[in-house]
Ligand SMILES: Nc1ncnc2c1ncn2[C@@H]1O[C@H](COP(=O)(O)OP(=O)(O)O)[C@@H](O)[C@H]1O
């Protein structure tokens with residue numbers, strides 16, 4: 001069976017991942033490259049229909065109560081087998097990535113981060129490891145921002161991720177998608193991901209609420225419970241008071 | 245940093261070779277791009293911005309100084325030689341004008357940007373109707389002030405030799421001065437427009453049809469006169485606009501245009 005090359009596409013919700021991927025996949029199709037897509041989301045998605053609309057085999061994973069990035073890693077091996085069965089050269093995994101705490105990237109697989117210049121321009125740092133560990137950073141929705149701000153934005157991204165290829169693309173017109181397609185083909189070729197490592201550890205999920213606790217209040221909380229710091233004598237400030 | 249760009253024609257929307265198969269544009273030239281909505285004006289701009297190498301939908305090829313651009317000229321945003329300004333671009337950062345220009349200068353590798361910032365402010369203020377101040381907040385600038393600042397910045401700090409402008413009309417700036425500023429700095433300017441006055445600011449104009457470059461027209465002497473008349477019309481419209489704003493009534497007299505006078 002074929003082993004497709006795996007490309008992980010992440011980025012803040014609703015930033016335009018699907019639109020930019022659809023344009024890039026169309027470019028790949030023109031080059032005779034066959035792509036399969038796996039879409040990981042939490043509750044519901046319609047993106048599968050958009051991918052199916054351009055004749056790409058697509059499969060959906062809904063993570064439900066579980067963090068979508070955990071769910072993604074747990075299912076990766078099976079997704080690769082599926083894409084191989086579909087005779088795909090590339091498997092694009094588009095994941096929801098919600099809390100910005102982690103990144104789904106894997107050391108041997110190409111990792112793509114899509115960010116929206118409108119919501120990220122002030123503090124690209126906020127996007128977190130999904131941006132800092134990416135091989136390719138695609139900036140979308142830059143067409144309505146001044147040239148000067150785009151240049152500043154790019155240089156900030158360059159500072160926090162010096163090695164990534166940075167591309168500007170337009171999810172509506174498809175401008176920039178030829179370049180994205182070229183990078184998807186050219187960079188890094190991982191054929192076997194079993195034993196490969198995550199680029200960034202995923203958050204631990206071991207407090208009472210992870211296990212289904214519904215009741216509110218300290219006395220119901222067990223496991224790894226982290227409390228905020230408050231000024232002395234205010235809120236739950238005992239810890240800070242003891243330190244002083 | 246003198247440049248020429250060459251556009252080698254590709255295919256129109258029906259797949260036929262476009263009528264203009266090669267076009268060379270030199271530093272300091274202004275080209276306007278005209279045509280109906282959907283005729284491919286923005287696509288042409290986008291091909292130039294991406295330096296298409298027969299790999300976009302139109303299959304055009306763009307040469308810089310007669311050669312295919314190398315990888316970094318084409319893709320490295322840090323050495324990008326094309327600046328783009330379009331109708332719907334705005335400032336989004338809540339930051340003072342001067343602080344922002346410093347930041348922009350810094351990321352362009354400019355160490356002492358003070359004198360350059362002075363220059364940007366001066367240009368912005370000759371283009372804008374309302375003054376732009378150093379401590380104004382970017383997001384609170386009016387459309388005209390923003391556009392003026394963007395053009396002044398593109399001309400000085402970004403300093404890209406090729407400037408693409410897509411439908412920036414009615415922006416409340418002195419467009420003639422803006423074009424003179426850009427062309428005077430040896431830039432190549434390509435200007436997409438529906439406004440006849442702006443279209444005539446180009447030395448030449450590219451007429452788009454059905455996705456292809458259909459004709460290249462050179463500004464005629466007759467058109468230079470027409471431009472003069474058009475400027476008169478525009479002035480009349482501005483007068484009318486002002487009168488109405490001031491709560492005055494319009495008279496037919498205000499709008500009559502005496503041709504002989506302006507034709508000398
Ligand atoms: N030569 C061409 N071949 C195929 N499609 C084209 C061509 N030129 C333009 N198009 C497409 O036609 C549509 C309209 O073109 P656009 O450049 O937006 O028109 P305008 O800016 O003149 O209104 C776009 O989707 C564009 O990609």
Ligand SMILES: [Mg+2]
Pocket residue numbers: 285286
């Ligand atoms: Mg257009």
